[in-house]
Amino acid sequence: MFRKFNLSLAALAASAVMASSASARDLVINFDDLNPGPKAAFDAAVAKFSEENPDINVIVNNNDREAHKTAIRNFLTADAPDVTSWYPGNRMAPFVDAGLFQPVDDVWDENGFHEDLAAIKATMSRDGKIWGVPYSYYQWGIYYRKDVFDLLGLEEFATWEDMLAGCATMKENGVTPFTIGTKFLWTAAGVFDYLNLRTNGYDVHNALTAGEIKYTDPRIVATMDNWETLINECGFVDNHASMSWQDAIAPFANGDAAMYVMGNFSVDGYKNAGLTADQIDFMPFPTIDPNVPLAEEAPADAFFIPTNAKNVEDAKKWLAFVARPDVQTEWNATIGQLPINAKAEISDDKFIQEGFALLNQATGIAQFYDRDAPAEMAKAGMEGFQKFMLDPSTKMEVLERLDEVAAEVYAK
Amino acid sequence: MSDTSANRDSWLTRNKLSIAPWFFLIPALFFFAIYVIIPIFESLWLSLYEWNGLYTADGESTAMWVGFDNYVKLWDDPNFWVSLKNNLAWLILYMLAVPAGLFIALFLNQTVTGMRFYKSMFFFPFVISQVVVGLIFGWFYNPDFGVVGSIWQAIFCEETTNILGNTTFKCSRPAPDILSSPEYATYGIIFAGLWPQIAYCMILYLTGLNNVASDQIEAARLDGAKGWKMLWYVVLPQLRPATFIAVVVTVIGALRSFDMIAIMTQGGPFGSTNVLAHYMYEVAISEYGERYGYGSAVATVLFLIMLVYISYFLWRMYQDEKVSR
CATH class of the missing domain: 3.40.190.10 (Periplasmic binding protein-like II)
Incomplete structure (x- = not known):
């Protein structure tokens, strides 16, 4: 047939x-x-x-x-x-x-x-x-506005606490810490991956995307708790769900937002938006738990x-x-x-x-959440992350739904 | 010898009238079978398999028979129910296009200089592609640079300069992001979809109004009918064929709504604007899909729903033909 x-x-x-x-x-x-x-x-x-x-x-x-x-x-x-x-x-x-x-x-x-x-x-x-x-x-990490950091007297963040303190300074001065465009979902997975890699490390990332641990596992919940902290104390630009990753460069280029969790292919986009090499710089995603060895995201x-x-x-x-x-x-x-x-x-x-x-x-x-996890799981996961970013109170509801999807995907 | 050929000729000649239409129908039937009938059965059959669309190196399908598993999964899939609910919202709200089209048609059905120009302007949205309509409305709703955003900024925001001295806006309340809100996004898309659909219904009614018997209108006027009563008892009954077609195309348009959703939200945020047609595309063909069996199951459900309307439509046509014969 x-x-x-x-x-x-x-x-x-x-x-x-x-x-x-x-x-x-x-x-x-x-x-x-x-x-x-x-x-x-x-x-x-x-x-x-x-x-x-x-x-x-x-x-x-x-x-x-x-x-x-x-x-x-x-x-x-x-x-x-x-x-x-x-x-x-x-x-x-x-x-x-x-x-x-x-x-x-x-x-x-x-x-x-x-x-x-x-x-x-x-x-x-x-x-x-x-x-x-x-x-x-190519590497992923945080691209930031060096000129904004200089004006506010901020240095590249080494630790999670540094970053939260830096975010507070930015917000006092009317700068939104992070820009992102989640219309096509995958950008949110980049943030999740880094929070998870820094909270739990490489092995947990692999175990999660291979379906060996649950999304409601306390370690993943800890990752999501950190994400909630990031949303509350740092914060992302409004309306991110209706922007593509290219649209999200606009507030970054205008100086309304200071940081962008992105892959290196985005540098071209910043330059096309009128930023010079002196205005932008790169830092690795800061350490959350010093006991977790640093692993990075680099799709090949x-x-x-x-x-x-x-x-x-x-x-x-x-x-x-x-x-x-x-x-x-x-x-x-x-x-x-x-x-x-x-x-x-x-x-x-x-x-x-x-x-x-x-x-x-x-x-x-x-590699990346949507390359390490099976397609069906990645789609559900990224939709869940977007939902969580729009309303952090749905955290457990999202994770429980992902467990249901995972039970089906990995049963095959 | 000559006898048999004469016989064959006479059979052809005798049945010429009944054979000729079939002869002309053959190409159409052939392609209709290949592109419509056979795929319907293929997709019904495929919905009983689990298949990622791949063949092995030898050309064997990797499909696995799972029986009605896909339908069982569908029943437990919240995204499916969201899509079905949205299909229902489309079906109901899209019906507004019928009365709206009627009133625009009545309004345009007068003799004023340049009326043809106005008529074509009103018909314009139906001529442009749905994709373009979706794009335009997507920009229209954009909270940063769209019409909605600009009006909002004028009322609730003040212009300030940010830390780098660039112009930016501080708003007392954030602008509504219609297409990213799980509650309103579907209605935003339906509203955009209504624009061309109203134009379609309008043109159906305009042609209908041309055929309204003027002697009946005059007779009604002599009897003192006017306004709503004239519309309800004299004009509308004569527009019944137009109304019927308008309802049918609107129902079908609502059920197959796909382009607008694909352009404006891709079913997002997190699947809350999906309808069955788009959900089928998403699970079967899109980058994160590749589940052809499951997609076929969604398609089958959509097909069954459409079948109800299409059978009714065909039955009505058949009845009308019988009467007119």
Whole structure:
């Protein structure tokens, strides 16, 4: 009933490839970013790879990110490329479970990636095997208005108490401490993740997103209590539920709000809003419990080999290539993100440097709530967080509902 | 030999009249079957499976038979009930478009210079895409830069400068954020949806009013009828076909409301503006969905509700045809 036309399509595609292939070996790569920076970095890497491997004929299908998310569900079965870009963590889980990706442990063994890419190994693994090779990631943390902090005589916050005291100063001077736009939900998950990582640590984050502990567990309730404190004593901008993360830059750029819990991709947005590099700065999310080792949030992008790939040998060459220190250095310098390979070098951008230092000290790297938790759980969780932010008195009601959803999601 | 061919010809000739319509209907029926009838049964069937939409590397579906589990889950799913409740709100409040369209049509049904221009202006919202209407109303409701926000600022806020010397507003009470409020957001969207729907009903009534028999109006006038009585006893009965169509398209429009919600709130805040059509999209096709079986179960429920109205509509049409024949 559900087999549909996939097989015949695959056969058609295969015959088309056979008819056209010449002596050079074809390597088909599906990539998912048409934005100028990422596209240029990818194209440059492909050019370099072709130069080093003249006998391989690289065929690139570059697609828009959202379109790629839909297309991958079909092409992995119907017309698989040899390499495709995708995300680690729970985002790769459905494909791994359906047997659509193949393990690449040998690539890791042969190239010493176990050490060089150690930061991201856990999140690339599932069922005891490694499924892909990452090429880039970026840090999360607090971006703040340095000029506002200077005016108020504030320093970067090291601890939770510092931050609450700093917030009080801001509010006395008519500055809203945090901006956020929760219309598309995921931004709230960033705040939750950091509060949870600082209150309970990396292991609890993983246990929660893996469904091993309940949302009404006292540790998670403690995280939510801290969030309530943050809402009451610091506070977020009004109307955040009707703003996207880009809309929420407006009060930040105007100086009405001083801090933003965000990923490093947002720096472009601040600059486009007219802020200069001197006006903005980055600080790690402050410590809440000094006994909890610092773990950070850093979503990674990676390459995978589909099970139906025709040219697995060269696909593995590409995987080994993209994780090489020199390739990662160049690639990430172009897109303004962080290389994962510990031996790679980084650009002299201050946010990149701070991020690199931060992630190198981290005892654990979380992906993101919506990448670590299964989709259905993430959706319910993020809606719950938004509800809680609009009305903190719904805290226990939200957590109990999430337990109900979790019971269903993880029972499968 | 020639005998049989003559026979075939004569059979074709004999049945020409009854075959010709079918012949012309074949392409339409073919595509209707492929795009409507078969998918209906496929989705009914799919609602009995649990499936994330993936095939294995060999092209086998990963769907798992779960029987009526999806429907049991639906019963316990608060988001489903919220969506159903919102569908009901849409159904009831959307009906306001019918009387509103009637009164605008009555108002516009006079001979004044430039009336055609006014009529087309009133019809305009129906011509523009629902997506555009949603966007415009989304901005309209925006508490920071929308019309609602600006009026609020004029009344309750004063302009001050913030710590950096930039202009900002201090409000004695915060501006209403209609689309982020779980209580009011649905009504905000319905109100936006009414704008084009009223225009639609208006145009239906305008054409209806053209066909109102003027001799009956005159006779009624001679008998001393005017105002409400004229409308209720003379004009409205003649507008019955228009009213019927207006009600039907409004019911269907309310049940399939999707674009406005997708544009204005994506079902948020936290699912409180979802309707069945959007909830189905969310659980089946959206980024955090990928539960095709469950989505199909939602679709089936929506289909059954629509079926009630559509059957009634078809039955009424059938009755009318019988009478007119």
